[in-house]
Amino acid sequence: MKIKDLATPSLLFDKEIMLDNIHHMQAYANKYNVALRPHTKTHKSPKLAKLQEQAGAKGIAVAKVGEAEVMAENGLTDIFIANEIVGEDKLNRIKKLAETIDISFGVDSVEQCRMIEKVFSNSQKPAQVLIEIEVGENRSGVIEENDYIELVKYIMECTNVNLKGIFSHDGHTYKAKDIEECRALYNAAQIRTLHFSKIATDLGCQLETISIGSTPPMMHDFGVMEGITELRVGTYILMDVSQGNAIESYDRCAATVLTTVISKPTHERVITDVGAKGLTMQSRSQGICATTGLGYIKNSDDVYIDQVYDEHAIIYNEKFRNEVSIGDKVEIIPNHICPVCNLYDIAYLISGDEVIEEIPILCRGKLQ
Structure with missing residues (x-):
């Protein structure tokens, strides 16, 4: 046709441009020896997620439990829900997914973790969570160090919750007035994320994953600071105006x-x-x-x-x-x-x- x-x-996807975008970002992650975990809320398609994994992506990120379920049904087995998940129904659905795939999700409060501890009390393995760090976008995520310390200590005492890592999203780079400000905001976001990683280490908690991501800084090759383990980027595969x-x-x-x-x-x-x-x-x-x-x-x-x-x-x-x-x-x-x-x-x-x-x-x- x-x-x-x-x-x-x-809706049209240009094959050659899309594949070039996939390989371009994977090469960027490889250059800095970090994992790439594409955020698939951009395209919402298991077929494209598999193309990203075939190119070298470690796993995928999604925004909602429902997306994770569809991705898992279609063969994706390493999924991070980059969002705070609250409510027994949704947590029970994650617990079900955890029986067959590697799945983790975001937290930013003790109250949320109390719910998780309760729901996962009869699970064969603990919930895998990452604490979101607010780095300037003024969305969700921990802001105050004291709140973060309280949260890390609480999770360390939990039986049914494991702190896998931390993550941040420098979405405010979209509003940078120019490329140099974009670079400055991105670097500040990395520094802040790594600072919170060190706090966890000082508390005796070794984090497996330090995840960052937004598309604009990655497209300009601003580099990746030592200590960051994962890039969580989404829009790059298709781009837009x-x-x-x-x-x-x-x-x-x-x-x-x-x-x-x-x-x-x-x-x-x-x-x-x-x-x-x-x-x-x-x-x-x-x-x-x-x-x-x-x-x-x-x-x-x-x-x-x-x-x-x-x-x-x-x-x-x-x-x-x-x-x-x-x-x-x-x-x-x-x-x-x-x-x-x-x-x-x-x-x-x-x-x-x-x-x-x-x-x-x-x-x-x-x-x-």
């Missing part, structure tokens, strides 16, 4: 949304058949990842989506309007690919103008 014959909207802006090129953007021009009601307005339900309304407002509009028309002269409704994308560009006809198909590079993948049941793997394979997005909607 040719790309032009696909019904729209359709925001990540392309961070590296000042869309050449590594493997994912696009194919859409059809369905109306040209004015001398400057173009309407296509993908809206918020197939593209999202996400944008980034500041820093090296800042975006213009709600998506970029691939290979265009600065043509962006100006507005989306549920099922419509609106473009105001007279030159573009005069270049396209009703029925033409164009590709949009999304601003943020992670939520876009969650909107499709399948993606089409393409090479040139050929569709060569369907990629099931089996973790779509697995939010629990």
